[in-house]
Amino acid sequence: xxxxxxxxxxxxxxxxxxxxxxxxxxxxxxxxxxxxxxxxxxxxxxxxxxxxxxxxxxxxxxxxxxxxxxxxxxxxxxxxxxxxxxxxxxxxxxxxxxxxxxxxxxxxxxxxxxxxxxxxxxxxxxxxxxxxxxxxxxxxxxxxxxxxxxxxxxxxxxxxxxxxxxxxxxxxxxx
Numbered sequence: 014x015x016x017x018x019x020x021x022x023x024x025x026x027x028x029x030x031x032x033x034x035x036x037x038x039x040x041x042x043x044x045x046x047x048x049x050x051x052x053x054x055x056x057x058x059x060x061x062x063x064x065x066x067x068x069x070x071x072x073x074x075x076x077x078x079x080x081x082x083x084x085x086x087x088x089x090x091x092x093x094x095x096x097x098x099x100x101x102x103x104x105x106x107x108x109x110x111x112x113x114x115x116x117x118x119x120x121x122x123x124x125x126x127x128x129x130x131x132x133x134x135x136x137x138x139x140x141x142x143x144x145x146x147x148x149x150x151x152x153x154x155x156x157x158x159x160x161x162x163x164x165x166x167x168x169x170x171x172x173x174x175x176x177x178x179x180x181x182x183x184x185x186x187x188x
Contacts, residue, residue, distance in 0.1 A: 014031075016078060016079050016080040016081075017078045024072060032069060035080060035084075039080065040061060042084070043065075043088040046088045046089055063091050064087045065084075067087055067091070068084055126184070130184070134146075143162070144158065144162065144169065144176065
């Protein structure tokens with residue numbers, strides 16, 4: 014059965030069971046697309062599921078006679094978003110500037126460096142302080158910070174870079 018006919022049956026007759034044919038036909042393609050981007054089997058499987066769910070919810074938006082390219086575009090988009098989120102979660106905090114380990118053991122030197130960092134943060138202008146808190150403590154995406162602070166995303170990135178360098182310099186001067 015052609016893709017266009019399957020979509021027609023689902024939309025006009027409410028034949029939800031026909032969607033199984035779409036899943037069977039395109040699962041392998043979507044899995045390989047997602048795996049190629051993500052390089053992780055578990056994430057690729059999740060993306061395939063999300064793709065089929067999202068596609069079913071927006072099936073009436075598809076005007077192509079073939080579902081493959083449309084489904085592939087959804088899978089690629091979801092994969093890239095997942096990759097971005099994963100990389101964003103791995104972004105190191107400000108502790109990397111302090112040259113301290115990630116272990117949770119109490120260390121007086123570590124505590125002193127953290128206090129230095131807090132003091133430097135307090136001395137920053139309020140706008141800079143807010144920018145760093147949104148990025149590091151609230152883990153907001155730079156696009157969201159840009160909207161919230163009415164700035165361009167590139168301006169947010171440049172300011173964060175400059176503030177990191179400024180803080181690093183201040184930490185070196187206090188040693």
